[in-house]
Amino acid sequence: MGKPFLPNTSHASTWIWYPGDFEIWLSNKMQVRRTEREAVFPPLWQYYSPYPLITFQTEVDIPEEDEVKIYSEGTFQLLVDDVQIYGVPESITIPSGKHKISFKVYNQEVLPAIYVDGKYVKSNETWIVTNEDKLWIDETGKAQQSGTPWVPVGSWNFNSPENKPSEFRLTTEPWNAKKTEKVGTGELVDFGKETFGYIKIHGLKGKGKLSLYYGESREEALDSAKCETLDYLHFDGNQPETYTHDKSKAFRYVQVQADATVEYDSISMLYEYLPLEYRGAFKSSDEVLNKIWDVSAYTMHLTTREFFIDGIKRDRWVWSGDAYQSYLMNYYLFFDSSSVERTLLALRGKDPVTAHVNIIMDYSFYWFVGIYDYYLYTGDTAFIKTFYPRMKSLMEFCLGRRNENGFLEPLDGDWVFIDWADGLPKKGEVSFEQMLLARSLEAMAVSAEIAGENEDQKQYQELADDLKEKLFDVFWDEEEDVMKHQRIDGEMQDIVTKYANMFGIFFNYFNEEQKESVKNKVLLNDDILQITTPYMRFYELEALCAMGEQKFVLDEIRDYWGGMLELGATSFWEKYDPKQSGGEHLEMYGRPYGKSLCHAWGASPIYLFGKYYLGVEPTAPGYSEYVVKPNLGGLKWIEGKVPTPNGSVDVYCSTDEIKVKASEGEGTLIIHSISKPEINLVDIKSLGSNKYEIKIKPNTQYSIQYKAL
Template sequence: MIKPYLKQALATAAVLLALLSPAPAFAQRQATWIWYPGDYEIWLGNQMQNRRTERGSFFPVFWRMDSHYALIDFHQDFDLKQAEEVELRAEGQYNVKLDGKPLTGAPQRLTVPAGKHRLNIKVYNQAQVPAVFVRGKTIASDGAWLVTFEDKEWIDASGKTSDQSGTTWLTAGSWNFNDPQALPSAFKLKTEPQRAASVSCTPTGQVVDFGRETFGYVRLHGLRGKGQVALYFGESREEAMATETCETLDRLDVDQTQKADRLTTLSKAFRYVNIRPEAGVSFDSVSMLYEFSPVVQRGKFRSSDDQLNQIWDVAAYTMHLNTREFFIDGIKRDRWIWSGDAYQSYLMNYYLYFDTPTVNRTLFAQRGKDPVTSHINTIMDYTFYWFMGIYDAYQYTGDKKVIQQLYPRMQSLMAYCLARRNANGLLEGLAGDWIFIDWADGLSKKGEVSFEQLLFCRSLETMALCANLMEDQAGAAQYQQLATELKAKIFATYWDASKQALVHSRVNGQPTANVTRYANMFSIFFGYLSPEQQQQVKQSVLLNPEVAKITTPYMRFYELEALCALGEQPYVLKEMKSYWGGMLQLGATSFWEEYDPSKQGAEHYAMYGRPFGKSLCHAWGASPIYLLGKYYLGVKPLTPGYATYVVEPNLGGLQWMEGAVPTPQGDIAVAASPKQLKVKGAVGTGTLRFRSRSKPSCKGAKIRAKGNGQYEMQLEKGREYVVTYQALTK
């Protein structure tokens, strides 16, 4: 067995060998802009979240905003066979040292002589993130560079930190800015011009309809005159026409005698725009500049049900609109990085884009910096969703980088949570805490809520997993013990055998009689219930009309996932068609923050005591993407990064379905009908699981009978399999 000190020495030697290797080892490296890990994400998140306005007024976030470090020192050691000219750029004031000797001025080019040398670049920038770009024949700014904010601990931009105590693996500080002219501080989302679908004249101006929910800037063509133009934005026509109560508006001051085009200064969400120029101001026409993140849609789904296909398409469009610099909640409001919303976006992303940079940026921006003074977004459950997002990121991608990057911040945030336990070892809301759970009338947040304990337990399990990955054996043992003890306490405290369910809360030491869906449905897909308890919860809670219904897509996501995990795909299909189909029947072009079928007309647009307070394009409304990919196409990783995975198609009453699920190394294609299955994988080793009334067959593959009509067969990378069978349903 290798002794710990020897293992550490070998790791240190490997780092030094990489840093001091001759020119050929550096020749393949891509130069990119680098910064202190996490600083750019925090800075960019601040920029984005502070663009929110309501009726023309600045509307900042409700929580502490952190900032980047203003002074950063970058360095790397080289061993060059020959002298090398190096191009250098920096964001901010900077100086350069070669072998500890300062160079005159702020050089953009320098020559590094042959031999062993150290290059230092120290950058100051209060307004933007200090960053550097270095490129030579073999020298390149990349993950091998070390950075420090002068705390005397050097962290390399790809994730290593070193001081007198040794080496600890951390995280990267770069994205995809591989052009010296592509300054990180100048990053903007892409735009493209789009025409209006229709324009109608009113006594006061024009109402422009862009055909569906959209996001961007309004452009007035041929604008001239002197005065003001008021623009009232609406996700619905009713909102755009309600000039006194619409959520967003803009006013342009005009003073020009010649016709010219004018673009609004802030991007906004809308479908309709009510444009009202003052007398003396005119314009010729209206268009827009659509703003979007250039993510690539890899996930696909089609079926025999046209309405379900439309649901998937609108869900994908909803997800696209809310995928921006980060995963945000909604494009009208709040345009913020809410952790609960983002957690669902991560899961939908793994079945639509598999865009891990946006996941990682969002995790970084949410967490901010130490010291921890409150829960993420001030919401207890949102802190736990942040931990769970890291757990899922590793399961789907297999990439330890984000864990290396965030583990110290995970430790400090968990220490904050542990310090806030009460005398019973449970969590309840303290001063400054927001217990959210869901938007639901009459939902009690008092006492020790079972739902919060369940998420807390899962977060401790996440900490144990990540501690093991970081070779923190003591931490792993501690977190696992805490999780085990908490799980036992949850069931001893909240499980009511007579109700066959977890009760909602305990107040003043006494369990309440109230049963809600939240803790019960999470306990199913967390795997916390025995098979017998799962069936009890299904009947006594999930399929029980006496238990208060859920009206937000946010929690419908988890309710339907729990039912899918229990094999209730036919029931869930009907629910999706009823719930999301209900929004489509009302004309929705993106999915909403909340939908209550009992409401009528413009009542659907009201929320928070405001007639148009509801978001009609909310990320958490896109959950059919996840449900259809994971539980109908049936694709999910069994081990991190899809090294092994399962495909378990479930038609759920459909006549046929086909689609693709993205993975780190390619897409898994699935097609199913009652008589044939087609599967092709591009990653790892897969297992196809299915049920058949008769003995199935597949050319060139061995099918194993598992009993009770269940069968399995192995899937090799790159090969397409066609299985003939007779679907067996419950």
């Protein structure tokens, strides 16, 4: 698996930059790597840039003279105690005592970054940085500085001078082909499962052209005229014998066709990945579900790269709605905070805000809710404190687009996405969008409080409360007890869809009576527009789980994800419709291989298994408090691990025994049992209706005998 990429938290020296700028730079670079038959295919939304000129600063108080080495990406000006040091030195001696050290670094091409390393003076996350010095000279001739917007620096894991941010690369390892077969004068190479990386050619000789036709499916790789990605390599005879292509692709199969003048021995690949540890785990008495979890984890790993991307063949982009699900899955698999932060920053860019995130209205809202969840799962307040201004400016943009009723409806340039579903109405005031805005306002209220912006907190909470009230006044159908979909020009449309209705359940916006009604009249109603993307299946199944329908949901998972496995899937797809057959499964967007066969949103069983079967979720920030509500969903046994910031919650559950052990936090285990559960020396509280509660302390193994309902 390689060494995990862990952030530097030890106060040792590390490369530092303007917070968010590395992520903007890297996402620009990464997202433009998508190609369609050799054509570059950049994202549809605006690119931002790092600040090309910034000032890093620290104040030190050191016991003795310190010889400090300086490494920089970009040329710089160095000031010690406000006095410019001549030249562009490679090291400097800082005398003992208190000193202010400033580096003003310029780098237009990549991004300004420095690495400073002495015995005492070290560049790390305690430094501050600004893009505007705001230095000026007063009437007495003295230099003044005021209004300078200092912020904490950004950093990740670039912990040595030679490990420069500008040279960031994911990890690679060699993979051999599993099988090859002749195809005309060339061959078809099969790597056995979906993968991502760089083709290697061994024993390469001669001059001429060699064509690579990639396929996530065998059909695609064999269809040189229609496959989505390909590379034409031209060799002049001076290439190395072992040639590694410099452009990465997603594939399982590669068709290789070479001119007669070009020879080679074999094809392999360099698998490229982000080295992360699988900190979550899941096993059960059902092998199909175990396979589904494994393939979900692999799908998730393939799409967890520089950022959480949607799919590895297509789009190779960072989409906020897709990423939001990756954040949630991540909390049950890698618990890699850096990947969440990088993705949130890449999505947000900078000011001014002139469009929704990814230009999609719902995707702005997922960005806010993603930050709320990040805080809940990790307990990290630093991210919110640093980036609250960017949260606020995006929210101001959103609020500025409300209509006279205080609702959002699409204006010029606003894409209302919701889901890929034929004929889904998206015009006018859509209840789903208002509900997401309400949740976003709640996230803003919490964030404002963390950022110490108490006036903002009050304002956002009021706005959230008002909007929720209005949402029910307008869209809740008191007769039918369901939420309507849409109002256009003041006319309520007679349409009910699943979207707002399922979110209303797990957002806890509905009361118990409303939830029951929605479950029966909407979620389990075949006359309502069906969901065919794993994307919205995620929320549909989550809503059903939240309503205690774990058994029903397991059947759905076995059918839906199991259905893909039966068709030979080695990673989960962008879309799956069991009613389709043959090549139809590969089509999308009117193209025969348009569908992505490795899409992050296909990996939701990771999240559902962890949160609704192992039953673990935080109830206070960073798992300082959490609940465990194991639910077998009809299985004989389940066992697994849910990662927490500094450890995990380990759960085993069969029909007569539950075992729990946690590394941290105050846990509450909720057990449904026909008889009172049994465990030595531990208090069991009865909650009535066959429900019992046990408090879980850290680092203690709890084994409880009980009797499943």
